Amino acid sequence: MARVIGGLTTSHIPAIGNAIAKKMFQDPYWKPFFDGYPPVWKWLEEVKPDIAVVIYNDHGLNFFLDKQPTFAIGAAPEYRNEDEGWGIPTIAPFKGDPEFSWHLINHLVADEFDLVTCQEMAVDHGFTVPMQLFWPNYEDLGIRTVPLVINTVQHPLPSPRRCYKLGLSLGKAIESYPEDAKVVVLGTGGLSHQLDGKRAGFINKQFDMLCMEKIVDEPGYFLDMTIPELVREAGAQGAEFILWLTMRGALGGNVKVLHSNYHIPISNTASGLLCLENAA
Amino acid sequence: MLHHDLPIPGTVLFDGTQAIKGYALNKMCYSFNKKANRDEFLADEEAYMEKYGLNEQQKQAIRAKVVLDMLEAGGNIYYLAKFAGIFGLNVQDVGAQQTGMSVEEFKEKLLRAGD
Numbered sequence: 001m002a003r004v005i006g007g008l009t010t011s012h013i014p015a016i017g018n019a020i021a022k023k024m025f026q027d028p029y030w031k032p033f034f035d036g037y038p039p040v041w042k043w044l045e046e047v048k049p050d051i052a053v054v055i056y057n058d059h060g061l062n063f064f065l066d067k068q069p070t071f072a073i074g075a076a077p078e079y080r081n082e083d084e085g086w087g088i089p090t091i092a093p094f095k096g097d098p099e100f101s102w103h104l105i106n107h108l109v110a111d112e113f114d115l116v117t118c119q120e121m122a123v124d125h126g127f128t129v130p131m132q133l134f135w136p137n138y139e140d141l142g143i144r145t146v147p148l149v150i151n152t153v154q155h156p157l158p159s160p161r162r163c164y165k166l167g168l169s170l171g172k173a174i175e176s177y178p179e180d181a182k183v184v185v186l187g188t189g190g191l192s193h194q195l196d197g198k199r200a201g202f203i204n205k206q207f208d209m210l211c212m213e214k215i216v217d218e219p220g221y222f223l224d225m226t227i228p229e230l231v232r233e234a235g236a237q238g239a240e241f242i243l244w245l246t247m248r249g250a251l252g253g254n255v256k257v258l259h260s261n262y263h264i265p266i267s268n269t270a271s272g273l274l275c276l277e278n279a280a
Numbered sequence: 281m282l283h284h285d286l287p288i289p290g291t292v293l294f295d296g297t298q299a300i301k302g303y304a305l306n307k308m309c310y311s312f313n314k315k316a317n318r319d320e321f322l323a324d325e326e327a328y329m330e331k332y333g334l335n336e337q338q339k340q341a342i343r344a345k346v347v348l349d350m351l352e353a354g355g356n357i358y359y360l361a362k363f364a365g366i367f368g369l370n371v372q373d374v375g376a377q378q379t380g381m382s383v384e385e386f387k388e389k390l391l392r393a394g395d
Contacts, residue, residue, distance in 0.1 A: 015370070015371075059358045059361075060309075060310055060313075060356075060358040060359050060362065061313060064306075064307065064310045065299055065303065065306055065307070065310075065356075066307075082313060083313075083315070084313060084362070084365075085312040085313050085318070085361075085362030085365045085366070086361075086362070086365035087365075153294070153356060153358055154294055154295070154296075154299055154356070155293045155294060155295040155296075156295070194291070195357045195361070195371050195374065195375065196291075196292075196347075196351055196357035196360075196378070197290045197291050197292060197348070197351060197378060198289075198290035198291075198348070198378060198379060199288070199289060199290030199291050200290075200374070200375040200378045200379055201375045201379060201386055201389050201390055201393075202290075203390065203393035203394075205393060205394065228288065228293065231288055231291065231293065232288045236291055236293070236357075237357075263394075264390070264391075264393050264394030265390035265391060265393060265394065267370070267371055267372070268371045268372065268375055268390060270393070270394075
């Protein structure tokens with residue numbers, strides 16, 4: 001049977017993709033950020049996951065407002081990025097696993113999560129940056145991926161509780177897959193940041209600390225928050241924390257923190273990294 | 281009124297009202313995912329805006345490159361970022377413009393958030 005062996009969170013700022021392309025790992029601005037990742041690589045080398053389910057938000061590459069799904073999932077044999085309008089380098093495609101995707105789709109829809117299913121899907125920095133950060137050699141490893149997209153572009157966004165429940169259902173779906181496979185679930189984006197309006201540049205370290213701490217043993221802390229409350233605390237784009245909560249739901253009960261890192265600022269964002277081992 | 285119903289300072293949630301208002305502007309900016317479209321825009325900005333049916337308020341905001349005006353005209357920051365990208369502006373440039381700071385001041389503000 002498949003098993004959820006752990007969860008990873010990381011910010012997915014597009015500037016990181018450029019810094020990776022330019023190999024700025026030792027640059028004074030970037031070093032405190034990039035130094036967070038080698039301990040996670042060490043764990044990933046030990047556990048050797050077969051599949052990564054990547055929970056992210058599409059920032060206007062694959063989806064536009066003509067058709068804006070709340071939840072969407074990839075079921076394609078491979079996923080490619082595009083330049084997103086900024087000349088971002090196009091990188092090697094990511095391997096999909098349609099059979100596993102369809103298992104998740106069947107389970108999730110039966111469990112009342114009616115996802116949009118995508119046999120073609122362009123993946124943006126929300127997906128590619130975390131994959132590059134955790135698996136710089138993803139192409140050689142051939143790790144299979146499933147993109148799971150949650151709307152953070154257009155309100156109403158799904159609530160923290162709804163996303164956590166999606167995660168619970170996702171975890172059960174993964175663990176009912178008959179094939180032996182080790183699966184990690186990535187919750188990407190965050191932490192606090194705001195790009196738009198007169199409050200642009202808003203960062204809330206105190207709330208981020210709460211997120212980093214409580215998501216481990218007390219995710220219920222966030223589940224009664226409304227999206228406007230989350231926006232007030234975390235910034236307009238900090239609402240991406242719902243992606244972390246979805247990941248946390250998929251891990252089930254007890255988790256152990258193997259590694260964490262927090263750094264202000266990367267671009268306009270407070271960056272957060274967690275490596276959680278599923279103890280359940 | 282509950283705390284969470286109070287308006288959030290300096291923040292407009294991009295909801296259905298904004299999505300309707302800004303549809304043409306956002307659709308144009310979404311088209312900038314493709315280089316051919318960026319080139320077509322740069323070759324004749326007025327014709328490109330006309331093609332996507334922008335209203336006068338939206339056209340004026342694009343001409344002046346004022347992000348707060350684009351938001352006011354229904355723009356969504358994720359699509360507007362693709363417009364900004366055409367001119368090599370990143371999110372610090374955009375943040376500085378919206379808050380009336382120099383880019384250096386804005387970067388300093390971000391650094392101080394870590395204190």
